[in-house]
Amino acid sequence: MNKPAQQLTIWRALNAALHDEFTEDPSVIIMGEDITTWGTGGGIYGVTRKMAETFGKHRVRDTPISEEALISAGVGAAMAGTRTVVEIMYSDFSLLGADGLINQAAKSRYMFGGQFATPLVLRSNGGSGIGKAAQHSQSLETLFAHIPGLEVVVPSNANDAYGLLRTAIKSNNPTIFLEHKGMYYDKGPVTREPIPFGQARVAREGTDLTIVATQLMVSRSLEAAEELAGEGISVEIIDPRTLYPLDMDSIYASVRKTRHLLVAHEAVRDYGWGGEIMGNAVQECWNELDAAPRRLGAARTPIPYSEELEKAVIPTAKDIVSEVRTALGTKVVQPA
Amino acid sequence: MNTLEAIEHGVFDLATDGVEALKAMTAIREFESRLPGYSKEGLIRGSTHPSVGMEAIAVGVSRSLRAADSIASNHRGHAHCLAKGADPGRTLAEILGRRDGYCGGKGGSMHIGVKELGILGTNGIVGAGIGLATGAALAAQQQESGAVAVAYFGDGASNQGVLAESFNLAAIWKLPVIFVCENNHFAQSATLEEMVAQPEIRRRGEAYGVPSFDVDGMDVEAVANAASEAAVRARSGEGPTFLVADTYRYLGHMADDTEIYRTREQVEAWKGRDPIAKLAARLLERAVLTQQDIDAIAQEAIAEVDAAEAFAKASPFPETAEAFTQVSEDNR
Numbered sequence A: 001m002n003k004p005a006q007q008l009t010i011w012r013a014l015n016a017a018l019h020d021e022f023t024e025d026p027s028v029i030i031m032g033e034d035i036t037t038w039g040t041g042g043g044i045y046g047v048t049r050k051m052a053e054t055f056g057k058h059r060v061r062d063t064p065i066s067e068e069a070l071i072s073a074g075v076g077a078a079m080a081g082t083r084t085v086v087e088i089m090y091s092d093f094s095l096l097g098a099d100g101l102i103n104q105a106a107k108s109r110y111m112f113g114g115q116f117a118t119p120l121v122l123r124s125n126g127g128s129g130i131g132k133a134a135q136h137s138q139s140l141e142t143l144f145a146h147i148p149g150l151e152v153v154v155p156s157n158a159n160d161a162y163g164l165l166r167t168a169i170k171s172n173n174p175t176i177f178l179e180h181k182g183m184y185y186d187k188g189p190v191t192r193e194p195i196p197f198g199q200a201r202v203a204r205e206g207t208d209l210t211i212v213a214t215q216l217m218v219s220r221s222l223e224a225a226e227e228l229a230g231e232g233i234s235v236e237i238i239d240p241r242t243l244y245p246l247d248m249d250s251i252y253a254s255v256r257k258t259r260h261l262l263v264a265h266e267a268v269r270d271y272g273w274g275g276e277i278m279g280n281a282v283q284e285c286w287n288e289l290d291a292a293p294r295r296l297g298a299a300r301t302p303i304p305y306s307e308e309l310e311k312a313v314i315p316t317a318k319d320i321v322s323e324v325r326t327a328l329g330t331k332v333v334q335p336a
Numbered sequence B: 001m002n003t004l005e006a007i008e009h010g011v012f013d014l015a016t017d018g019v020e021a022l023k024a025m026t027a028i029r030e031f032e033s034r035l036p037g038y039s040k041e042g043l044i045r046g047s048t049h050p051s052v053g054m055e056a057i058a059v060g061v062s063r064s065l066r067a068a069d070s071i072a073s074n075h076r077g078h079a080h081c082l083a084k085g086a087d088p089g090r091t092l093a094e095i096l097g098r099r100d101g102y103c104g105g106k107g108g109s110m111h112i113g114v115k116e117l118g119i120l121g122t123n124g125i126v127g128a129g130i131g132l133a134t135g136a137a138l139a140a141q142q143q144e145s146g147a148v149a150v151a152y153f154g155d156g157a158s159n160q161g162v163l164a165e166s167f168n169l170a171a172i173w174k175l176p177v178i179f180v181c182e183n184n185h186f187a188q189s190a191t192l193e194e195m196v197a198q199p200e201i202r203r204r205g206e207a208y209g210v211p212s213f214d215v216d217g218m219d220v221e222a223v224a225n226a227a228s229e230a231a232v233r234a235r236s237g238e239g240p241t242f243l244v245a246d247t248y249r250y251l252g253h254m255a256d257d258t259e260i261y262r263t264r265e266q267v268e269a270w271k272g273r274d275p276i277a278k279l280a281a282r283l284l285e286r287a288v289l290t291q292q293d294i295d296a297i298a299q300e301a302i303a304e305v306d307a308a309e310a311f312a313k314a315s316p317f318p319e320t321a322e323a324f325t326q327v328s329e330d331n332r
């Protein structure tokens, strides 16, 4: 099954995943605002480029600016047998369709006693860092991961973007697929294989401390790990890839090895998913931990516009380095 | 309450459709009239919303629907399900939270879905079915299945934003959807006049380019003919239609409603337009049925609902373990 890996940007990888899934399964459709004729030729980040030309405007639909109806119709169409991908220009706008996602899609299987599948993928971008300010920069993954019935995907590289999007479209569960708006042009090898949900990836192996990170925080953690390696500190980085289902087993295994845990996410730290991971780890690995787990996340503030302000709100590689030092520093192992 | 067959374009034949419709409306009335009693007995938990007085709409619309067509309903949705072919025993079992209910007791009155009948659920969110039916129509268009979708909703729901967005979406894409507003003049206790400055709800459809019509919701023949036109339009690719059916609910919004927002006189006045009595009178007048036939239909309805009641009450409650299943495909 080993095909030679292509080097693709994340937006290209997503485009390829759509292309391949559309080719394989004629019941897949996509709809969203400006997805065929915007400057990129495929939505604001180019992800749907050439889709309409290749698969026709019947399957690739430009929609009015009507997020609520768009998401609700996506749910209804999914319940009625069409695999629907809905592109929401920025994930912040998915909140306009919260009823469709949270009260309808997430519950349709359960409340009707298992009769209906709802193969809906809501694709959108979250994240900050490019001056889009408070209403175009949120990281809402925790909010969706909290809802039973929804699955949440947060790819951090091109290969995962490709493989996870294919799995999301094939999935019979409603899936929130969050891309990072600052990472569309990141390039990496893509093997063009679907990747199952709920399987974390070891982004870097290490022995002294485990960092759990997603999306942009994976690359910032890698940067931090590189710096710490110079000081003889060996950091392991686990990227869960899907926040729900969540591969805690891989995290436990890593924590048991390193005996230290730091969670780094871009979502607001307070009430964020980092707390979930810490809570589980404390409960499960209490005896194996050498120090209290720690977490980093955005400040409890909307994302500001001005560049220096925006940078101050989101954890940097430097913040990660200093958290790692703190985490390890608390481990003062006294000689017996 | 058998699945009703499609009728020919715009022709409601009293001798056939009329008799079928009378049977269906009478049975639904019997079914819905018993709900407050079940509530008092403690057999129904939470809220349930009877639609006594509004039978002509569900039955009239369903005359032109086929099994493969979808409906998305609302909190007052048992009649829509029954008219679409749902079994009264299984429907009542769901309302009573029993294992033999359509959703195994997980849904209850406000979440009755039946996949094989295209029933995408009664719904607890006012207006939500409008978006879902629009989506089911989109699926039908994608699949070129020739199916149509119906959204049933109240006058109160017409104030939800999803209505405007869905009307526009259905109109530009020519989706095979029929929007049916059951204007019973109340949203809980709020009157139409207090809650909208332009009470001609039909105009909301017109504003978005959706052909829109008022119809007498107390006259099953009028509803059936209008719905049949709409279904023909939908099936031939001409897009959505909006029907606003004037009607009234005889009972409270839900069990224990004190109904302080309306007068006895108003309720009695509307009963003077009763859809079942009206159809029965027409069938008598045209000598399609005798009074004995009509009495027999009423007796049949009682027997049918008796049987449904016995079935539902005999059905066990689901196992506790069921509370934790069917959350997602892999139940994770």
Ligand SMILES: Cc1ncc(C[n+]2csc(CCOP(=O)(O)OP(=O)(O)O)c2C)c(N)n1
Residues within 6 Å of the ligand: B075, B076, B124, B125, B126, B153, B154, B155, B156, B157, B158, B182, B184, B185, B186, B187, B188, B253
């Ligand atoms: C989004 C939402 N808001 C409020 C309610 C509470 N509620 C349930 S039924 C109802 C009135 C609905 O009126 P209408 O749409 O006219 O339908 P009717 O009850 O008259 O059949 C309200 C306010 C709800 N279920 N959902």
